Amino acid sequence: MASWEDVHAEVLRRIRARDWAPGELIPGEEDLALEFGVARATVNRALRTLAEAGLIERRRKAGTRVAALPVRRATLRIPVIRQEVEGRGQRYAFRLLRREAEGAPAPVASRLEIEEGTPLLRLETLHLADGLPFVFEERWLNPLVLPLPMPDFHEVSANEWLVANVPFLRGDIAFSATAAHAREAEALDVAPGTALFVTERTTFTTGAPVTLVRMVHAPGYRLLAPL
Amino acid sequence: MASWEDVHAEVLRRIRARDWAPGELIPGEEDLALEFGVARATVNRALRTLAEAGLIERRRKAGTRVAALPVRRATLRIPVIRQEVEGRGQRYAFRLLRREAEGAPAPVASRLEIEEGTPLLRLETLHLADGLPFVFEERWLNPLVLPLPMPDFHEVSANEWLVANVPFLRGDIAFSATAAHAREAEALDVAPGTALFVTERTTFTTGAPVTLVRMVHAPGYRLLAPL
DNA sequence: CAGTGGTCTAGACCACTCG
DNA sequence: GAGTGGTCTAGACCACTGG
Numbered sequence: 446m447a448s449w450e451d452v453h454a455e456v457l458r459r460i461r462a463r464d465w466a467p468g469e470l471i472p473g474e475e476d477l478a479l480e481f482g483v484a485r486a487t488v489n490r491a492l493r494t495l496a497e498a499g500l501i502e503r504r505r506k507a508g509t510r511v512a513a514l515p516v517r518r519a520t521l522r523i524p525v526i527r528q529e530v531e532g533r534g535q536r537y538a539f540r541l542l543r544r545e546a547e548g549a550p551a552p553v554a555s556r557l558e559i560e561e562g563t564p565l566l567r568l569e570t571l572h573l574a575d576g577l578p579f580v581f582e583e584r585w586l587n588p589l590v591l592p593l594p595m596p597d598f599h600e601v602s603a604n605e606w607l608v609a610n611v612p613f614l615r616g617d618i619a620f621s622a623t624a625a626h627a628r629e630a631e632a633l634d635v636a637p638g639t640a641l642f643v644t645e646r647t648t649f650t651t652g653a654p655v656t657l658v659r660m661v662h663a664p665g666y667r668l669l670a671p672l
Numbered sequence: 673m674a675s676w677e678d679v680h681a682e683v684l685r686r687i688r689a690r691d692w693a694p695g696e697l698i699p700g701e702e703d704l705a706l707e708f709g710v711a712r713a714t715v716n717r718a719l720r721t722l723a724e725a726g727l728i729e730r731r732r733k734a735g736t737r738v739a740a741l742p743v744r745r746a747t748l749r750i751p752v753i754r755q756e757v758e759g760r761g762q763r764y765a766f767r768l769l770r771r772e773a774e775g776a777p778a779p780v781a782s783r784l785e786i787e788e789g790t791p792l793l794r795l796e797t798l799h800l801a802d803g804l805p806f807v808f809e810e811r812w813l814n815p816l817v818l819p820l821p822m823p824d825f826h827e828v829s830a831n832e833w834l835v836a837n838v839p840f841l842r843g844d845i846a847f848s849a850t851a852a853h854a855r856e857a858e859a860l861d862v863a864p865g866t867a868l869f870v871t872e873r874t875t876f877t878t879g880a881p882v883t884l885v886r887m888v889h890a891p892g893y894r895l896l897a898p899l
Numbered sequence: 900c901a902g903t904g905g906t907c908t909a910g911a912c913c914a915c916t917c918g
Numbered sequence: 919g920a921g922t923g924g925t926c927t928a929g930a931c932c933a934c935t936g937g
Contacts, residue, residue: 447926448925448926449925449926452923483926483927484926484928484929485927485928485929486926486927486928486935487925487926487927488928490925502933504935504936505933505935506934506935506936506937507935507936583926585928
């Protein structure tokens with residue numbers, strides 16, 4: 446009866462039971478430590494975890510309050526595609542459809558924060574699950590930041606090689622819906638205009654972009670996260 | 673030069689610089705504490721944070737390894753729709769389009785883990801940003817778990833009232849793409865078949881379901897998260 | 900300027916799991 | 919069985935910020 450998880454559970458219970466209402470100030474760490482018979486550090490750990498989950502808000506001097514409108518946080522796990530496919534019990538394979546040097550077109554340059562026309566490596570890859578199209582990937586790579594030797598991406602997918610070999614400092618990921626255009630429709634073997642789920646990622650190292658990738662998923666794809 | 677964030681930064685640097693390669697065992701907490709001149713608890717905090725981010729893997733007795741294929745974790749912030757709209761600097765409004773008691777159809781019953789035909793409250797809401805359709809929401813509510821007095825959802829949106837008034841134990845959130853069917857197309861004022869981004873959430877308290885909600889976003893919607 | 904959370908320390912015991 | 923991470927404690931100092 447003295448672990449931070451016990452404290453966490455009890456505080457959570459009181460919030461849910463509305464013993465402590467939304468917006469209300471709850472007792473300080475010192476008081477709770479005394480009440481639960483634990484060290485203050487233990488209470489701190491429990492409350493910090495609750496704050497990270499968005500359920501309470503903490504400010505020095507002002508104390509700790511139950512969040513009025515808790516902003517839920519969901520954590521997405523983003524594995525490499527091979528692991529995602531194998532995790533479903535399916536056989537993974539991929540085909541490199543295209544690989545060529547090309548100057549950055551305007552929309553790509555803008556997203557990667559570089560000049561239009563900067564030399565990039567353009568890859569198109571089709572990922573397969575049990576032999577069926579799973580994801581169509583269109584990728585722009587900055588050759589300047591890639592460690593050598595760089596593979597030709599026929600043996601190892603760019604997706605996996607990058608994750609294992611090119612660290613990045615910052616990046617973002619965006620999800621959206623799109624109507625399949627001709628090339629995507631052909632690759633995924635669906636009718637043009639089909640509604641598809643899209644994942645786009647940009648990553649950067651210090652100052653320089655690493656890659657921009659757009660992954661268009663086969664119909665029926667769902668991205669699921671616990672709340 | 674002695675905070676857990678310093679240790680965190682230095683370990684991260686070594687991983688990125690490949691001083692410690694993927695899959696490799698790194699020194700134990702005791703050793704690192706000695707090297708950095710801090711207490712073991714400080715090292716522990718730094719390494720625990722890195723493990724939560726998926727960059728290292730820790731096991732008792734086995735030690736700590738650099739993740740071979742780091743499974744990136746992205747944290748999504750999921751605010752209520754009003755906050756999302758206002759956060760864009762737009763004016764929020766909503767219209768309750770439908771509100772009626774109805775038995776759970778099979779797909780809904782299945783997702784909520786209840787019997788088909790169980791009495792539920794069905795709501796349809798259109799959320800507006802600057803007067804334009806933003807999200808079309810179709811919601812199934814379990815009236816049994818709702819605290820009284822229950823509003824009629826004309827003044828307060830179900831979205832917001834639930835977040836503030838009905839705690840839940842577990843739930844999940846899923847994202848996908850869909851082709852707008854007739855009712856969604858009409859509500860959002862788009863052509864039927866338009867590719868739209870969909871968010872679906874289910875939430876449960878102890879044993880009982882709280883709500884199932886499907887939110888169809890207007891075209892162009894992107895869900896963005898830092899990596 | 901004083902109260903609250905944020906963090907650090909040194910030491911200890913425990914839990915898990917590899918060999 | 920022994921080594922490693924997981925956690926707890928008691929005490930201390932610090933940083934931020936509200937009144």
